[in-house]
Amino acid sequence: MIAEQVAAEPETTGGRRALRATRRFLGVSWLNVLGAAIVVLVLFLAVLGRGIAPHDPNELDLAATLQGPAAAHWFGTDNLGRDLFSRVLAGARISIEVAVIILFLSVAFGTLLGIVSGLVGGLVDEIIMRITDLFLAFPAFILAAAIAATLGPSLNHTVLALAVVFWPWYTRLARGQVLSLREREFVLAARVAGAGTMRIATGHLVRNVLPIIIVQVSLDVGYAILATSALSFLGLGAQPPTPEWGAIITDGRSYIQTAWWFPTFPGLALAVTVLGFNLLGDGLRDWIDPRLRGSLGGVEG
Amino acid sequence: MGGLIARRLAFMVFVIWGVTFVTFFLSRVVPGDPVRLLAGPRAGKAELAHIRDLYGLDEPLPAQYRRYMTDLLHGDLGTSFVTRRDVTSDIAAFLPATLELSGYALLLGFVGGLVAGSVAAFRRGSGVDAAGRLSAIAGLSVPAFWLALLLQLLFHTQLGWFPLGGRLDASVTPPPHITGLLTIDSLLTLNLSAFSNALWHLALPVVTLAAGVYGLMTRVVRTSVLDVLGEDYVRAAEAKGLTRWRVIRRHVLRNGLLPAVTILGLEFGLLASGVFVVEAVFQWPGLGSYAFNAIQAADYNATLGATLVIAIIYVFTNLIVDLGYLYLDPRIRYS
Numbered sequence: 001m002i003a004e005q006v007a008a009e010p011e012t013t014g015g016r017r018a019l020r021a022t023r024r025f026l027g028v029s030w031l032n033v034l035g036a037a038i039v040v041l042v043l044f045l046a047v048l049g050r051g052i053a054p055h056d057p058n059e060l061d062l063a064a065t066l067q068g069p070a071a072a073h074w075f076g077t078d079n080l081g082r083d084l085f086s087r088v089l090a091g092a093r094i095s096i097e098v099a100v101i102i103l104f105l106s107v108a109f110g111t112l113l114g115i116v117s118g119l120v121g122g123l124v125d126e127i128i129m130r131i132t133d134l135f136l137a138f139p140a141f142i143l144a145a146a147i148a149a150t151l152g153p154s155l156n157h158t159v160l161a162l163a164v165v166f167w168p169w170y171t172r173l174a175r176g177q178v179l180s181l182r183e184r185e186f187v188l189a190a191r192v193a194g195a196g197t198m199r200i201a202t203g204h205l206v207r208n209v210l211p212i213i214i215v216q217v218s219l220d221v222g223y224a225i226l227a228t229s230a231l232s233f234l235g236l237g238a239q240p241p242t243p244e245w246g247a248i249i250t251d252g253r254s255y256i257q258t259a260w261w262f263p264t265f266p267g268l269a270l271a272v273t274v275l276g277f278n279l280l281g282d283g284l285r286d287w288i289d290p291r292l293r294g295s296l297g298g299v300e301g
Numbered sequence: 302m303g304g305l306i307a308r309r310l311a312f313m314v315f316v317i318w319g320v321t322f323v324t325f326f327l328s329r330v331v332p333g334d335p336v337r338l339l340a341g342p343r344a345g346k347a348e349l350a351h352i353r354d355l356y357g358l359d360e361p362l363p364a365q366y367r368r369y370m371t372d373l374l375h376g377d378l379g380t381s382f383v384t385r386r387d388v389t390s391d392i393a394a395f396l397p398a399t400l401e402l403s404g405y406a407l408l409l410g411f412v413g414g415l416v417a418g419s420v421a422a423f424r425r426g427s428g429v430d431a432a433g434r435l436s437a438i439a440g441l442s443v444p445a446f447w448l449a450l451l452l453q454l455l456f457h458t459q460l461g462w463f464p465l466g467g468r469l470d471a472s473v474t475p476p477p478h479i480t481g482l483l484t485i486d487s488l489l490t491l492n493l494s495a496f497s498n499a500l501w502h503l504a505l506p507v508v509t510l511a512a513g514v515y516g517l518m519t520r521v522v523r524t525s526v527l528d529v530l531g532e533d534y535v536r537a538a539e540a541k542g543l544t545r546w547r548v549i550r551r552h553v554l555r556n557g558l559l560p561a562v563t564i565l566g567l568e569f570g571l572l573a574s575g576v577f578v579v580e581a582v583f584q585w586p587g588l589g590s591y592a593f594n595a596i597q598a599a600d601y602n603a604t605l606g607a608t609l610v611i612a613i614i615y616v617f618t619n620l621i622v623d624l625g626y627l628y629l630d631p632r633i634r635y636s
Contacts, residue, residue: 031431031438130315137316139615141574142592146608149596150327226444230578233446234593249447253582256454264454267447275442282438282520 025287032283038276046096049089057090057243058082066259076261078251084261087243088269094155094244095273099224101159103217106166111213113167114174115201118182129175132168140165141227148236155228155244158237162227166220173216177209215288219281222274229270245270309623313616320612321373324605325366356382369605378609379602383595388606392588396610397481398468399580399587403572404482405503406510410440410568413511414518415561419554421519422526433519440516445575449509449582456505463505466584473498506583513571521564526557563626566619573611 026033045052061081069076075084117128135143144161151157181187181204190200229246231237238244240251245266252263344352353359357368372379378388414437421433456463468483469475476486476495484503487495529535530553538548580589588607595603 029431031434133312134316134319137616137619138320138612139570139573141570141577142608142611145577145596146324146327146604149604222442226442227574229444230446230574233444233578234581235597246444246446249444249450253450256450257458260454263447263450267444267450271439271443271447274444275439278438278442279435282434 025283028287029283031279032287035276035279035281035283038272039280042092042273042276043096045089046092049093053083053086053089055083055086057087058241059086066255066262068259069261075265076259078248078262079255079259082241084248084265087248088245088266090243091245091248091266091269092273094238094242095225095228095270098155098159098228098244099221102162102166102224102228103220105159105163107170107213107217109163110167110170111174111206111209114171114176115178115205115209117171118175118178119197119201119205125175128171132171135165135168136172141230144227145231145234145236148231153236153239155232155238155242158228158231161231162224166224169220170213170216173212174209177212178205181205181208211288215281215284218277218284222277222281225270225277226274306624309620313620316616317609317613320609321370321605322366324608325369326362329362329365329601356380373609378606381595381600381603383598383600383603388602391591391603392606392610395586395588395591398585399576399589401482401484402503402506402510402579402585402587403576405507406572406575407514407568409507410511410514411518411561413515415522415558417515418519418522419526419557421523422530422557423549425527425530430523433523437516437519437523440512440514440519442516443512445509445513446578446582448512449506449579452505452509453582464502466502466506466582468502468586469495469498470502506579506585509583510572510575510579513575514568517564517568517571518561521560522557525560526553529553529557532556559626563622566615566622569615569618573615 026036059082061077061083063081064073064077065079065081067073067077067081073083073085075088078084078087113128117125144158144165147161147164148158151160187200187204190204195203228237229244229249232244232246233250235250238247240247248266249263249270252259252266255262350359357365360368369379376389378392380386381388381391384391417433417436421430421437424430452463453465457465464470473495474492476483476490476492479486479489483499484496487493487499535548535552538552539545543551576587576589577593578589579585580587581593584590588611592604592607592611594600595607
């Protein structure tokens with residue numbers, strides 16, 4: 001459906017069409033506007049945060065520990081006198097970077113495997129699908145926690161563990177798309193014209209599978225960020241002094257009685273960021289899913 | 302139908318075997334040496350060798366795995382290196398706390414999501430709809446460990462309405478062990494003070510855990526009720542002159558709630574990950590805390606046992622959901 005629309009668009013007017021589509025998407029609901037605004041803000045802060053941050057995120061000031069929010073320190077300071085606002089800003093960059101790497105790894109591996117599985121079929125398909133079933137039959141977070149614990153606590157290992165649990169979703173998604181596209185005219189035409197399997201996969205299928213993958217990615221960014229900080233919170237992810245949001249919240253946990261701002265602000269940043277990505281992803285999916293669009297009548301008719 | 306169930310059962314056995322295989326070999330490459338942890342820093346070579354021999358850790362990995370599987374088939378999950386008790390009885394002791402916590406969370410999230418999702422769908426496009434969607438996405442977005450801390454800060458530290466953690470106050474005598482679920486056991490023995498105390502301790506962790514369930518449920522119910530509202534049979538029922546409430550009750554809700562059942566499996570996945578962090582924050586003596594401590598201490602058998610039990614519950618839930626769906630909707634064909 002969307003695949004067709006996107007494929008049918010001539011590239012010359014792509015920019016203008018994209019602009020128009022964006023405007024239409026934002027016009028659907030103010031929730032879409034809110035989601036997009038949060039995502040843009042977070043991306044902006046992640047890229048430029050270092051320039052905005054008033055302090056070095058790891059700069060100690062033992063004369064100013066556990067200070068409440070004030071003009072000098074907007075989000076207060078932590079137990080070592082570090083500026084929490086600067087640390088939260090640095091955390092935005094870490095979260096975005098980590099989510100991008102996790103999703104890049106799982107999308108690249110998962111989509112490729114899904115396309116191969118759908119295109120080749122037979123025994124290869126059967127084996128790949130049983131392996132993905134095995135992964136999907138297991139609670140993702142528990143598996144990620146077990147893998148991260150096995151590899152030893154570090155942010156890199158968390159990234160790897162989450163990529164390991166994320167890829168099967170993309171394999172299944174891509175395979176489903178390929179199965180429905182495989183028998184369509186443009187693929188058959190390419191086959192008749194003598195294109196090989198590889199050429200069909202790279203030339204025709206990837207382009208058509210991509211839109212649905214992009215929607216899924218937008219839904220998964222929030223989850224990737226959330227899972228990373230949950231693992232850090234459990235001590236399996238980022239280690240001190242890395243200003244990862246989950247790790248800062250762990251540090252702040254013991255000070256919650258005396259310094260409420262310490263775990264509160266990084267948590268707020270985390271919650272709002274995940275909310276933004278989820279709103280955007282949810283809006284995109286609703287917008288693209290034709291069942292939820294158009295003239296579905298309510299009870300009132 | 303019989304063949305299908307047999308296939309699903311066979312796949313379930315395969316998955317459970319896969320889980321033992323993956324976790325066993327993963328746990329054996331852990332950098333920490335459990336023997337050293339167990340024996341303490343001052344243990345001599347002979348002592349280490351003795352412990353290795355005692356737990357069969359000096360055998361080659363395939364032999365260890367064979368032994369583990371043989372014991373497993375006899376319901377023996379081995380001995381915890383840390384507590385030195387049977388992992389099976391350890392898990393039996395910790396599991397009820399988790400079941401009680403997640404049961405109430407599932408119930409609360411399910412009912413809340415059902416109401417919010419249907420109301421949002423009936424008022425599609427209105428402010429109520431937007432509020433419902435926003436609350437659903439917020440429920441899925443809020444980090445459970447942070448929400449737990451905030452609730453503690455507000456309702457314990459500031460207002461003093463709820464306890465910080467645990468299942469019962471130390472001053473309250475726990476009810477005798479019947480099901481292991483404190484609220485049930487205390488009701489069965491008519492111990493109302495223990496009952497209210499247990500509920501009081503459940504409140505904050507249940508709300509934290511229910512947030513995600515509520516979010517997922519609201520979203521699914523809203524979508525599926527919207528789908529049903531567009532169906533011809535709903536229009537036909539309206540055209541027939543049935544009252545609005547009757548259309549909603551007989552046609553819309555009955556069909557719209559079907560997908561709610563199918564996401565029970567997903568809900569369980571959410572709960573399983575939530576339980577880990579929520580139990581950690583509220584010092585809830587459940588399987589999540591147990592598994593977490595075991596992972597931290599490189600306690601092979603306990604880690605393996607806890608993971609296995611969680612996986613088995615998960616696989617069973619999904620099997621029941623699949624079969625239930627098959628029963629509810631005969632059109633479903635499995636390829």
